[in-house]
Amino acid sequence: MIEDERKLLKRYGIRPRKKLGQNFLIDNRAFEKILETSELTKNDLVIEIGAGTGSLTERIAPLAAKVIAIEIDERLSPLLAERLAQFDNIRIVRGDILKIGLKGLLELPGVKPSTFSAVKVVANLPYYIITPIIINLLQQKPAPNLLVILVQKELAERITAHPGTKSYGAFSIACQYYCIAELICKVEKKAFFPQPQVDSALLKLVVMPHPLVKTRDKDFFFSIVRASFSKRRKTIENALLYHLNWRREQLRERLTKVRIDFRRRPETLSATEFARLADILQES
Template sequence: MQSLECAPSRGRFRAPGRADSSRRSRRGRSDRIPRTTYRPARYSTSARRRVPSRRPCPPLHAALRTIPSNRLLRSRTGPIHRSPRPVAVGIIIVARVAGRIAAGLPPRGSVIRMMSKQADPFQTLTMLRETLAAAGLSPRKLYGQHFMIDRNLLEKLVESAELTRNDVVLEVGAGTGSLTGHLAQRAGQVIAVEIDQRLAPIAADKLAGYDNVQLIVGDALARKSQIAPDVLTALRDAQASIGGSIKLVANLPYDIATSLVIDLLIGEPQLARLCFTVQDEVARRFLGKPDTDDYGPVSILTNVLTMGRRIAKAPPQAFWPEPKVDSALVRLDVTAKPDAAPTLTHAERSEFASLVRHFFQYRRKTIGGIARKSPWAVRLPDALVDLKIDLKARPETVSPQQWLALFQCVAERTAD
């Protein structure tokens, strides 16, 4: 086989021992496409390298046929080569849609679905920075503002709530309305609460296209153990008009997450599901098991009143500004425990929480010692004996079911 040499001045190949074949090489080049071309040796480690022949492109609209079919693409590190598909797929789709519109025909189904969708409410990091910079604002540590900028986690949080048009959604910490827009597209009514008066106008502007969003500017908590009255009123009115269940879906501020969730579980109106983002340490407390460091009053209340699980873990990079700790997405289903939660009224849930909190104030003492000095000292010791709970046990070793049975036993003895 004869070797090939590169002619740098002309950019073509010549076979040694043959005359110049430039006339033959140019003949017919405009009429046909060579099935094999060769690159100069300076672009490759081998002197000879095959390039597949071009395939014919899909038919294009007449307005785009002026694009050269032999367009050349240059790679940053590789050689010049012929593009097997000279036009991007997106341009082809636009061309075909333009052709159908020019012919008086409507676009096909996939394009109709794309055109009918609402604007994407998700706000990227760049959009957030530009929005706040235009208003002369920045995130405030006072309110624990960490905006979620991970689309996958945000959509996972929304999907975990399993929203319908009959649901009323409570969002605490609306921010600039990124999550609020996703909720408004799926729920019947959204009650969004934002404490920062600087961000409220931005959120209102972003959500102007949704008629099922009510923005409340203020604190969601009247005090540590009570939801703000205007928030409760808005939830009751929305539920009365729609008739569905109430759900919490929120990227909660870290400093009020625990108090807010417990108040919503204990108080009225009763929520059906809570899906929220909290610190990973707080999430472990919500889902804590007996005889562990994470187990406490919060673990007992959520275990007795709900069925909880972790949805996903959120790294600091999923938020802006980045927090110093990992976060987690948690889901609590209140209606998943028909044997426990419905049997407790609002007053009973409050009393049960008080009983558990009292015992865990003396975590290192024994159950029997705490019971004898508690407000329920007349009834608790006998109830512990009846339930066969070890009087020398510590509060963190008693299971949530035992705590519930202890409370019900004390309540029965009080009624008698």
Template sequence: MHDSDNSAGHGGLLGAADIRRIAASAGVTPTKKFGQNFVIDPGTVRRIARTAEVGDGSRVMEVGPGLGSLTLAILETGAAVTAVEIDPPLAERLPGTIAERMPEAVERFDVINRDALKVVPADTPDLAAAESFTLVANLPYNVATPIIITLLERYPNLTGFVVMVQKEVADRLTAGPGSKIYGTPSVKLQWFGTAEKAGTIGRNVFWPAPNVDSALVRFTRTHTDRTEADEDRRRRTFALVDAAFAQRRKTLHAALRKTVPADAFASAGIDPSARGETLTIDRFAALADATITDAAVTDDTLTSRPAETEAGR
């Protein structure tokens, strides 16, 4: 028997047989709708928790805890976990699994039945009140990137994450300018901090096994939007990023002609014949700033003309 089928040597963690037993007793079947692929290997979830470097005193948000494999590995470190689970039967079943497998951790665990894309700090008061917290999750492949960006936008005290995602998503999140896979996720994540790949995960540690490989991405936050002006600058910058990559093969001048005055490129020191895939987030931000400045100058010029004409009469 493979060691992932026998949890006896893994403390309270879940092996393959445990996962299938809990799923059967709860009447749960993994669904494509929620992108569910449950981890059945204790070694893998311990590796994720170890990579996240969480422990006593750490606060963790886990998105998509499923049947609790990774949840238990995080709790095993001594960290406190707030789990966000979209599937009602799974959210309802999870506290019982924690109580059964790791009763000493019950007081450090909470679960809310929410869509992670709709969660706000008021839904998670413990995390909102914490000085900092870490996201540790096996993210649903189909919504991994929007979940990451949304949580970074809404939680200024989210200081880092370690997530397991589809390998292609990991490649895009960590890609640099000039790469063929460098795109919107790569650029937007740069606004908040630095990301790196932290290893690959095989398909055989999941139930059901996905038809793609997975990888870990580790992220450290280096920038927080502290004021409304900061948030406004981010929104303007992200709008340019979206527009530039919506027409990836076009030059910046062609892709942004409706929103960026021609003079703004010169003001920002950016070649209008370049493509979006060559710019870092700092260059996009500079262009967003120049767009506002040039627009203001144009407006001032236009509004001053009638007065000048009137004075000359």
């Protein structure tokens, strides 16, 4: 498999670019796990971000109603056109997902999201822009129903982390605010060409129709979360004193009202506790 990918790239005179996060998946077991986790049907619209050499795209196409594969590297356009020519349900788009956006893809001529039962993002995401891509997708209205994505193992652990663990932080809460996150399996670095420096993991993010955390003001809630974790080694009280222009006694009173011990560290608070805290801090 690896030789096939190397020969294909060589034939088109393409060398993987590190700055574009080009580590192409070459492991059949990983491909199978992605497809199994995606649970694709003939009624699904699939968005693939970073089509690369089309090795995942050609596996998705027979299982889905339509595939929109976006690729930023124009050098790969003729390769993708040749490799995927046999499929009439693939639309190849050259561009940057962060500039085009999910909304832009869903508004392409001939694409009618209402005719599909689900919109799913299935992708081996480029390492260098994974975080903004995930947040951008989760904040879309409407958002995709499901994300099945390959990311760095460390990032996958952060996204799925629970309170009180080393990996838990502001990004964990940001993702879990919108979706139910599950780390499906580890994917070793040897499953890619060229090999990255770290292992990856397959993530399944089921996006919920409504946020999983109830709070009065989403922006204020996230500002409190970010402020708390910016002083991770401090207590929640001391961390927020850096952020709020309040007296210690005043802040401690609000913490007590929502039953949060002022001596706790931010990483021990659940998203629900942060929501209660943010709401009471907004009260006059």
